[in-house]
Amino acid sequence: MLQVNEAQDIINKRISDLCYPASPERLYEPIRYVLRLGGKRIRPVFALLACNLFADDIEPAVEPAIGLEIFHNFTLLHDDIMDKANMRRGHSTVHKKWCDNVAILSGDAMQIDAYRHVSQVSQDKLKAVLNLFSQTALEVCEGQQYDMDFELREKVTLPEYIEMIRLKTAVLLACSLKIGAIIGGADVRDASLLYDFGINLGLSFQLQDDFLDVYGDINKFGKNIGGDIMCNKKTFLLISALNIADTQTKTELEKWMTIVHPNPQEKINAVTNIYNRLNIRRVCQTETDCFYQKALVALRDLNCPDQRKTVLRNYANRLINRES
């Protein structure tokens, strides 16, 4: 069986071997730059592992897997313009290093390049893979739009939030797994179970991200602790807290959200304290685990020998129990 580090090595090698034209330099250099910044390569690794559940030869899944990683990086590139983010993976974002126009256009080119790679599948599987990829790509756009919409809204419900992160995060993980499965020769039921595995794992993964933003170890978590609290981001934690708080606690929480220039550490401590009083840590962990268990059930129901599932199960476990 292909191990996770072997899958990562294959992906990293193939990404570093990608050749883009030298000219126009301001179109292709940002693409090279973004792909060099690395990342966990979770989506392409999932595609290879899913393929390997059903086929020993994972080579046919490599090009589409690269396409999924390019697509993911394209979404980060455009999201960073929209969010006015200056840093990504410890380096300047493209729109900051170059300018918005360069980031828009090189992002557009990356999306096309993603399609080029995803399309490198045998003719009999091309329609299924393409349809799934296009539907997923549109859903990711929908998720990003809801995310921006929610910033402007006063109240967001928990189901709305879960639906947003399903679109913005989970569907691309699920799509990566399902594309790998299709290429590996999985039947419709198994491909669909892997999709469900991906959705639930993705939701679990994002809730863990919300959790780590407040309760993570600053030395291990890539971002600053409390970033979501500082910008009043309507995360699972904040929405849950507003849902279950009594009137007095809710007023206190809302007071911290309206102070114009709060002392950062003071605000983070105060809001974290409220979360602690409301036991939000526990609420979040329960929900994270609930989605994670659903993911494991989907994996269990998969019609392939259990020992083939071990790598995927362990990788999922590592992702959910991560500290960064």
Place this chain on the structure above:
Amino acid sequence: MLQVNEAQDIINKRISDLCYPASPERLYEPIRYVLRLGGKRIRPVFALLACNLFADDIEPAVEPAIGLEIFHNFTLLHDDIMDKANMRRGHSTVHKKWCDNVAILSGDAMQIDAYRHVSQVSQDKLKAVLNLFSQTALEVCEGQQYDMDFELREKVTLPEYIEMIRLKTAVLLACSLKIGAIIGGADVRDASLLYDFGINLGLSFQLQDDFLDVYGDINKFGKNIGGDIMCNKKTFLLISALNIADTQTKTELEKWMTIVHPNPQEKINAVTNIYNRLNIRRVCQTETDCFYQKALVALRDLNCPDQRKTVLRNYANRLINRES
């Protein structure tokens, strides 16, 4: 044979029948808005006419043709952000009516939607159509990048300019024709000839556009006359003028290009006068006609009955002799 107005009616009907989800509204409403603004629908019309050269049933080309029009409108949407253009087809541009973020994201969704439509071809033709479409889409990005690069450069040569407009404008026309031809069942040679027809017609078309910006009739040309002159755009006319002008005329031309806040009509008149003295009108018409003749040769060499070519030939003629 399918007539141009019939092809336009089919395209317009199908575009107005397109259904996008109601929500998220800020993602899908801009797409509906842009597609409602109309336009000449040149690319999808070409795809249908090219298909009809080889097949009586053009229905299999309609969905891909719609995809080509959606892709074209996506490029306009993102170009308008980059060019900070406020108006398009007599209406506010998307980034002006909504905001940059909405324009970026709904453009991204349009590109995906374009792929969805272009992919609606039979399995045996899907690879050829997709490969051509992706290559073309990337080339259009390259063209837009060169166009922006040229704004920052002091000198652009004529071959560089022609290459830029080939990428930015001609390849998508050529791709539309070739996709129509492939779907209609053309062999490799004929599909390639139609591509050449499209490239040369596209170059001719763009030079005509440069020409009309200076010599067009304000009542017929959609944009203000002299717009390119006012923003010192390095068009075929300006590059040719700088190439053939004597030192004194060149200095005069460059003087007008460096005045910070010139009186618009004064600058337009002065530069047009220089063009007239240099006979740039004639230089441009000769070059336009040269590409147009090359297009006609490609069409002539096509291996199909001459009477089938009439509609396409007449349409090309109408486009090149247009006044708007």
